[in-house]
Amino acid sequence: MSRRFRTRMVMNIVYSTVVACLVEVFLIANVSMISSYLRETRYRDSFFLRLTETETLMAFVYLLSGIAIFSVTFFALQERSMRYISRISSAIQNISEGDLNTTIEVRGDDEFTAMAVNLNKMVGDIRNLMDKEREAERTKNELITNVAHDLRTPLTSIIGYLELLSGKVEIPAEMQKKYIDIAYAKSKRLEKLIEDLFGFTKMNYGKVAMHVSKVDIVKLLSQLLEEFYPSFKDKNLSYELQSNVPGKVITADGNLLARLFDNLINNAIKYGADGKRVLVQIHAEEEVVTVSVTNYGYVIPADELPLLFNKFYRVEQSRSTNTGGTGLGLAIAKNIVDMHGGTIQVTSDLNGTVFTVRLRTNFDINRENFQMP
Structure with a gap:
């Protein structure tokens, strides 16, 4: 038990003892006064007087009275805690029967309060787990479809x-x-x-093992763009690579980064053919590298931008079918960025559709609670 709870219990015992003693003193004093009065009057032979003169019996009566007074006082002081325990017990019963909307009012600062807090947290965790399971089931069915x-x-x-x-x-x-x-x-x-x-x-599902090494991101993107030259030529597109540094070595999984930017460049070629140009920009700082891939084709509606990284999502179903899209490229790209602890964003307006990736230059695969600055 916590010190606060033990102190409260001790104080309740002390209060109950004091009340019992005071009532006992009052009772004894009044019984003695009544007995003295009866001895001095014609009621000296009364039953009450003979009863009070039996010391063993009176001691037993006083003892029982003291216990009764102490018990009543102690339970009166503990009544609030007992009601609270009853509420917790009822809530546990409801939860055990499947009512996960049950919550307990948190009040006080003792073991019962901690119990209520933990119970509410447990119910919330169970609800979240069940919601995730339902979402996983819905996602699985959607995936199969x-x-x-x-x-x-x-x-x-x-x-x-x-x-x-x-x-x-x-x-x-x-x-x-x-x-x-x-x-x-x-x-x-x-x-x-x-x-x-x-x-x-x-x-x-976390089944891809990362092989982190030193990667020159400027060289990587330059090679990828050269490999895409036949696709650029086939779509009658030009491309340009701009970088504020001639080379920038970062710590990352080179194969996964190649797949990430392969998907983004391939996406820009397929959906940016109307713009006749694809622009790749690299801005390297000491701790963060920002890579943007811009195409000047179809403008994506603002309300659809947050949905682009969802699996199987397509801005325009027929157009995606004609271009051979699977609806998974951007979802894979986001997963790779998340695995590297980075961020990916998209904007689209008359100035072009821009996918912006930010990555740490020194990625630590064992780092937890990673946040971009």
Whole structure:
């Protein structure tokens, strides 16, 4: 028990003892006075007087009276605590029956108060856990639905073209090549979807091991842009890399960063074709590196910006289908940024759609409660 609770219990015992003693003294004094009066009058032979002259019996009466007075006083002083205990007991009963909306008023500062606080916290934790489980179940069902839909669409096309090619009807060589090219493109899209799906699942459930090393982020982005040259040429896009330093070495997982910026650049190429240009900017400081990828295509509505990093979210379903999007690229990008303890943001207006990534230059994989400055 806490010192405060023990002190209160001791004080209640003292108060009860004092009250019992005072009442006993008052009782004894009055009984003695009445006995003296009876001896001096004609009632000297009364039953009450003979009773009071029996010392053993009177001692027993006084003892019982003292215990009764002490008990009544002590329970009166403890009544508030007892009612509080009763409320806690009722709340525990309600919780055990499944009523998780039960809360206990917190008052005082003793063991019962701590019990009420802990009980309220426990109920809140259980509610949060159940909400997370419901959300996980909803997310799982949503994932299954979206995966089934996205796998079925290209698979149906592949099967259809292969049936045409394997049929008895003669198809010109040019049409055969066209059908094969379409089936191949759909197969590649299917492969990309499965790859993104596995990657997202592993990251989302913490099954991706990070291999942290020294990475020159300026060199990394320069190489990625060069690798995307055929895609830029195919979309008739130009690209530019701007950096305030010729090179900047940071501590990170190089493979994951390559995938992060691969997704952002690929996203900029697919959805920025109308703007004819993709701009990648690097601003390196002592502790933080900021990388922004800008395209000048379709302006994303402001109310949809916070939803872009949700899995399977697409700003425009038909457009995303035409460009081969899986709806997982930005969700994977955000997961990678979170794994590095950084931040990713997006803005979109007439000046362009900008994805901004901020990363620590010295990332510590064992650091907890990481916060960007």
